[in-house]
Amino acid sequence: MTAGPPGSSSVTPDGYVLGVDSGGSGLRVALGRVAVDGPLFTTVCAEPVRTGPGGIDAAHLLEQLLPAAAELLGRAASHDTDGTDNAPAVVAALAIGAAGMATLGERLRAELPGALAEALGVRRLALAADAVTAYAGAVGQRPGAVVAGGTGMIALGTDLTEWHRADGWGHLLGDSGGGAWIGRAGLEAAMRAHDGRRGGSPALLARLHAVFGPAEGLPGLLYPRSDRPAVLASFAPEVAACAGADEVAAGILREAAVHIAEAAAAVCPAAGAEDGEGCEVALTGGLFRMGEPLLGPLREELAGLVPQARVTTGTGDPLTGALRIARALAVDGLRLPHHPTMLFVDAGDEPSSGTGAG
Incomplete structure (x- = not known):
């Protein structure tokens, strides 16, 4: 060949x-x-x-x-x-x-x-x-920005002259708003409810029990794992499922939307605003399969931070x-x-x- x-x-x-x-x-x-x-x-x-x-x-x-x-x-x-x-x-x-x-x-x-x-x-x-x-x-090969969300989260934009990157720094230093970030925030809220601390979510505690077992055993299940980000991200859908009826879960997704919108705003090329067409911001990855509990707040945040944004769903x-x-x-x-x-x-x-x- x-x-x-x-x-x-x-x-x-x-x-x-x-x-x-x-x-x-x-x-x-x-x-x-x-x-x-x-x-x-x-x-x-x-x-x-x-x-x-x-x-x-x-x-x-x-x-x-x-x-x-x-x-x-x-x-x-x-x-x-x-x-x-x-x-x-x-x-x-x-x-x-x-x-x-x-x-x-x-x-x-x-x-x-x-x-x-x-x-x-x-x-x-x-x-x-x-x-x-x-x-x-x-x-494709057009100016714009993409937010790739899964276990982690990274935003990348270009005007076809240079690349601009925001986040994608891993679950210890960033990936703010990604699946591991949402899952960790949900588990923290569950542990707060377990302890009786302010900011806890009984609904998320119930989901923790269903997914992982007793709350006291979670550190032993989580900390020795080499795939901790994936384990944390596995709880993100539980947060989304609770968001309709639980204000703590809904608040976690609103905060995630803020982080994602801030990353998109940091990389969106200015050319789109100047030519009147707006900056295309494509959302891709499994994170956005959460649907409206995340996408609704995200559209609101993008409208405020990047008024020229045209939010699309990645075609490939x-x-x-x-x-x-x-x-x-x-x-x-x-x-x-x-x-x-x-x-x-x-x-x-x-x-x-x-x-x-x-």
Whole structure:
């Protein structure tokens, strides 16, 4: 499987692109055509890529990605859609979005370009923070902002010149308004009710008992866990379920909405306000499946902090975004700003790729 030399003239519409989404639940890989939107085939590697003292483990990622890519290319060959059964499989471009890429991706940026060129013949590679692929999936290549909410919470915006980031600092330093933040606040309110302290919620205490058992046992269940953020976030839906009848739970979601709106306001490009079209703020991720208990207060907060905001629901997830970046890269159409850690681009012998914002 080989790709032609860099340059859009070497890319054919029936060439392939690969998109990868690496996160806490594993590795998802999608294969698509250069000229056709959407994936042809997808596969999932359930084991999350390891992270060690040197950052994200490039060798472990390759151990999963290369067999997955071979499987998808084999499936494409056996279900050929254009009648060219004997044509060689050309991987024109590949984009990988990974949680932790911005801060833990040094090994990936150092090792993957050469390894993937050798194994798949890929000469055009993008390595992106998962917030960037979330942006590409939700907004595309337009100016705007995305709020990606799940266990954590991060806001990312661009005017297509540079990236602006707010939060995404993890459950100890931030991720304010995300699932772990909401779950922790709900459990704290439950423990206050257990103790008889002001600000407690008997309704949330009842849900704590139903989900985790006796309140006295919660610290022993929670503190030794290496996946504490996910455990905390698992209680967030209970907060949303109680919010309609419980003022403490409703107050937690209102406070979460304030944090999320503040992050969106910090990254929303000013250009939208100047041209009269408004700043698109796309909401993506499982957090917003809570529905109106969170979305109602969030719309109110955004209207006050970012009057020019046009709130939308993301049309694609991070895997969709990775495929979109790969397609754009394949045809020299990538408009999202390159950045040394947020969106590192290696496009063969193009000397300026991945060296700065712009």
